[in-house]
Amino acid sequence: MKKYEVIAEEMAAAIRQGLLKRGDKLPSIRQVQALKQVNASTVFQAYYLLEARGLLVARPRSGYYVAGNLHAERSLAPGGMPPAGLPTMLQVSDLVFTLLDRIKDPQHVPFGSAFPSPRHFPLAKLADHMASAVRRIHPSDTVSDIGQGDNALRRQIALRYQLDGTHTDASDIVVTNGALEALNLSLAAVTQPGDSVIIESPSFYAALQAIERMGLRAIEVPSHPEYGIDLMALEQAIIQHQPKACWLMTNFQNPTGSLMPEDKKQALVALITRYQLPLIEDDVYRELYFGKQRPLPAKTWDSEGWVMHCSSFSKTLAPGYRVGWVSAGRFTSQITRLKISTTLATSIPAQHALASYLAKGGYDKHLRQLRHQLMLQQLQFSQAIYQHFPEQVRFNLPQGGYFFWMQLPQHIDSLQLFQQAIAHNISLAPGHMFSSQQQYANFIRLNYGHPLDTHSLQAIQALGTLMKQVSN
């Protein structure tokens, strides 16, 4: 541990133990510097780390305060969790496609983007691995890597599961074209048109689109903005509607950023196992945690193979390579067959490049940098938002990932705001994209995965002004 980490840890402990309470002012940099006999930059780094963990907040021209009170008054109220909705045929895909199409315009400040800045990734180093890996591809690999995927890559993926005690064998893993294919194949493996599927409310729009495309019915079960899906509502929905699958996110949910606590994950797996309900666990943000430890997936407790755990390298390492996977438990052979008959194989050069990088490229070092960068950006963005958005805007500081899920004043329609923002070359993701119901009409998802430069700072100011204009 470095000096600044020791200091940060001491203060964090004091906060945890209640010695320092929410809203308390912290000693100044100068005071700590004198007390600990360190230089100012060490104290600054310690405070910085605590800020990034969301434990303290800097107030301009005032000093540092234990967080919570400051953010608490801004944070999302979970509200009375409504009961699950009825199974519904969806009609949201058209809207989502239209919005996605406009969001991707490179001219816009990408607050609506689903991706972190591509500049956060070691593209040059990956290119080196690609260059040498592609030269080592044996002609026979072009046949043997069909279907389930390259053996070496599957072993590397399985190793990462084993690092934190999740039992997964290379033979359980199907390599896919990104997590999106993994999720779609998983859903296709366990459903027929007309079946009902449980999703979270709000939920990642790809789940809504998949359900609509496959002619399924969605049951939207409320999800807590900090702790994820409501297990009681989930069980009621299972009993009432006999769904064929449940698709959710346990770690840094998209859009809310919620992180399901471990005991809740365990209870979730026990629940779906009891009802033999296949669980599609979308876990693409797990590596982007800001806490001390990588959170576990629900898959960790899946002794009977009902969990299809889907992830990828697209948001953590290799955007555009399109390499993801599913650790598919009892559904491995069905999913492999679906893969063979729909896209046959995942691009073999990309698989080999990633297998090579994972074996010796320094993935964990890169991830540490990426997490630090995202933590920093969360901090910077939140400060700018406090300053420029109307006070009534509510949002949480998620413990990982790169999305804020923001509740705007009731009278602001986020689709209208979207149109106005686009006119100012700013994109955002309106709440309408995350549910087939209208309950998130005054929500937006805001991406802080890009550095806060002058351009995006101005965009935050402009967005704030737009919101205030509507408010008046």
Place this chain on the structure above:
Amino acid sequence: MKKYEVIAEEMAAAIRQGLLKRGDKLPSIRQVQALKQVNASTVFQAYYLLEARGLLVARPRSGYYVAGNLHAERSLAPGGMPPAGLPTMLQVSDLVFTLLDRIKDPQHVPFGSAFPSPRHFPLAKLADHMASAVRRIHPSDTVSDIGQGDNALRRQIALRYQLDGTHTDASDIVVTNGALEALNLSLAAVTQPGDSVIIESPSFYAALQAIERMGLRAIEVPSHPEYGIDLMALEQAIIQHQPKACWLMTNFQNPTGSLMPEDKKQALVALITRYQLPLIEDDVYRELYFGKQRPLPAKTWDSEGWVMHCSSFSKTLAPGYRVGWVSAGRFTSQITRLKISTTLATSIPAQHALASYLAKGGYDKHLRQLRHQLMLQQLQFSQAIYQHFPEQVRFNLPQGGYFFWMQLPQHIDSLQLFQQAIAHNISLAPGHMFSSQQQYANFIRLNYGHPLDTHSLQAIQALGTLMKQVSN
């Protein structure tokens, strides 16, 4: 034109004009050598070329004969073309998966394989293009290449269409994970569960699998072993069953190798346009022609955009890269949306590598070599088959591709033969894979895309022996 090509062309003209008739003995190498004042190897090359085109046949210890008679007695009779079948729910996928799984064992002589030998491809040169292309990927490409695909690659693909007069713009092209994804997305774009779809009989098993997976009904329309789908039966089926799509192959059909003549392709497009029936044209073997000119796709005559022309580089250049495309006419935007919501994008390094190779890698030179190699193998395999298979075995010499579609004596069940062959470490593709009906139970598809080495020659002998044992 080289000297040997001139000589070959003169002889071919003589055969076409009937000056040399089927079964006629050709002048000896020595005679032509004297006559044309060339050396023996030039004559040999000319004869070799004519053999490869199927125009003449060498009889050991006897000389060269105009082909046709020799092969004619061995070739497939199209038989009375039966009427189209009724729309049927399929149940063939399980069998196909089981067989595919066994066929891919690298220990087997790969007569059942769907791929040509991976050694026929310029993997090292592609690797060079990959190595430099991946270093030039701009971070923003990882976003802009999502969905429809990389612009540079789509321009290169469009250029190749334009080479032989098929109007296709880069904006019509959606880059996919191989042709298989293109075909599946095309089918999904125009059908709903319960709809009927016209396919050929026999047809590529991926069509059967897609129809079964999507809950569609198949109408199997007979396909002529030399000239492709029966247009009269096709029109009757359209009128009778109001299908939502037609999926077929116009060039070197899998499994028959049939090549639809140009006027028939034109009539096909007129027909489907008249009925506004979306046509999914699977055209992955077009570049593997043995004749003088690259055959045109039906797409060439598609002025109203009803044809979704699907192809890839997997069988002509870059196996395992998983890059294909569809030139999707009026369905481009639906297919792009399906792509975005199922696999999002095609691996970007692979797209950039191919765009770079196509721009300056010598694709046409490679294709000439590949075609020559496949022609040679067709010749060698057919000679070995004449020698070792029972005389009653019937098959055509297709004008491109790398499959023989072989009719065995009626009493041989190809599934049983498959089991016996596998026990001898030889794979083959039983006729059962190519139809939901049982009418091809005594057919096999045999791959001549791999060089005929001692090992595969022994395998042909062994297969012949197995067939003869069953015959007795």
